[in-house]
Amino acid sequence: MNYSADPERYDTMTYNRCGRSGLHLPAISLGLWHNFGGVDVPENGRKIIRHAFDHGITHFDLANNYGPPPGSAEEHFGKILAIDLASYRDELVISTKAGYEMWPGPYGEWGSRKYLVSSLDQSLRRMKLDYVDIFYSHRPDPDTPMEETMMALDHLVRQGKALYVGISSYSADQTREALGILRKLGTPCLIHQPKYSMLDRWVEGGLLDLLEAEGVGCIAFSPLAQGLLTDRYLQGIPEDSRAGRSSGFLKAEEVTDDLIRRVKQLNELARQRGQSLAQMAIAWLLKDPRVTSVLVGASSTTQLQDNLRALGNTWFEPHELEAIDRLLS
Numbered sequence: 001m002n003y004s005a006d007p008e009r010y011d012t013m014t015y016n017r018c019g020r021s022g023l024h025l026p027a028i029s030l031g032l033w034h035n036f037g038g039v040d041v042p043e044n045g046r047k048i049i050r051h052a053f054d055h056g057i058t059h060f061d062l063a064n065n066y067g068p069p070p071g072s073a074e075e076h077f078g079k080i081l082a083i084d085l086a087s088y089r090d091e092l093v094i095s096t097k098a099g100y101e102m103w104p105g106p107y108g109e110w111g112s113r114k115y116l117v118s119s120l121d122q123s124l125r126r127m128k129l130d131y132v133d134i135f136y137s138h139r140p141d142p143d144t145p146m147e148e149t150m151m152a153l154d155h156l157v158r159q160g161k162a163l164y165v166g167i168s169s170y171s172a173d174q175t176r177e178a179l180g181i182l183r184k185l186g187t188p189c190l191i192h193q194p195k196y197s198m199l200d201r202w203v204e205g206g207l208l209d210l211l212e213a214e215g216v217g218c219i220a221f222s223p224l225a226q227g228l229l230t231d232r233y234l235q236g237i238p239e240d241s242r243a244g245r246s247s248g249f250l251k252a253e254e255v256t257d258d259l260i261r262r263v264k265q266l267n268e269l270a271r272q273r274g275q276s277l278a279q280m281a282i283a284w285l286l287k288d289p290r291v292t293s294v295l296v297g298a299s300s301t302t303q304l305q306d307n308l309r310a311l312g313n314t315w316f317e318p319h320e321l322e323a324i325d326r327l328l329s
């Protein structure tokens with residue numbers, strides 16, 4: 001059946017300016033790391049993407065290696081783009097990345113110019129796109145000079161294959177260095193993509209302050225700690241969950257009794273706020289204006305619907321924040 005996007009799709013989403021750039025991103029974006037690979041049900045992924053776009057999610061985040069198998073999420077997304085979203089390309093911000101292992105041999109991972117340039121060409125072919133909106137260096141490379149990696153990003157923008165560039169999982173010091181090089185090259189860094197959730201707050205140790213001072217956006221990945229900060233594991237590990245599936249990155253050993261005891265208390269706090277735990281976890285990130293967007297994953301439209309409702313209340317009373325900190329300290 002032909003898809004036509006909901007005419008009211010822009011009515012409820014909040015759009016935040018990404019750093020000091022001209023680009024606005026939705027407060028909630030969708031990531032395709034899990035649930036969109038060759039091992040997943042294609043029609044389910046298609047439904048999730050349509051649901052996202054119908055509710056104002058304009059930003060979809062990929063990487064060369066998303067699947068499994070690696071590359072299959074980009075291929076799948078390319079098909080959905082062609083079938084459903086071709087006429088909406090100018091309403092979409094599509095990102096991809098290179099940094100982790102993608103093909104065998106010395107040129108298939110990390111941060112060399114050789115790898116980054118070839119990888120983006122491959123990604124564009126898989127998604128059948130002329131350009132991506134954002135291209136990231138997926139992780140810092142300890143062995144490649146930072147200049148080489150940043151020059152490759154700048155080169156790809158000048159070639160018209162990416163409109164903006166970003167970096168992911170770079171420490172505050174590495175970020176400072178990367179931003180300086182990119183600025184000199186004339187391609188300022190648009191955005192940093194770090195892991196950030198109530199359970200993992202490393203960005204508060206300097207990175208967020210740096211990004212704010214430098215006018216760079218921040219999009220938080222794994223905001224629900226891969227599902228741990230939801231009601232998913234309150235009654236054990238469901239077979240169809242990320243921790244229950246063999247293809248999932250979350251390991252069953254990470255779902256510990258001690259963690260679930262604390263998650264149950266967080267769940268109660270969320271209930272008192274009139275939110276689901278997933279909603280509270282997303283709202284907790286969005287309370288900070290330095291966070292441009294929260295990059296969620298979802299295995300169903302029901303989960304995405306739940307997550308979108310987080311936007312209804314991103315305000316926290318001081319005693320709520322204290323209670324969360326006490327539970328997680």
Ligand SMILES: NC(=O)c1ccc[n+]([C@@H]2O[C@H](COP(=O)([O-])OP(=O)(O)OC[C@H]3O[C@@H](n4cnc5c(N)ncnc54)[C@H](OP(=O)(O)O)[C@@H]3O)[C@@H](O)[C@H]2O)c1
Nearest residue numbers: 031032033221222223224225226227230241242278297299
């Ligand atoms: N830059 C990087 O290095 C990097 C690394 C990781 C991720 N990312 C990006 O960040 C995106 C999000 O990461 P993530 O998937 O780990 O995010 P997440 O939002 O922390 O976890 C998503 C998972 O949580 C569960 N979930 C989501 N909403 C739920 C709800 N309302 N109720 C119950 N369970 C819910 C689902 O698990 P089930 O599948 O069990 O249902 C879903 O697959 C990725 O897709 C990717 O784009 C980037």
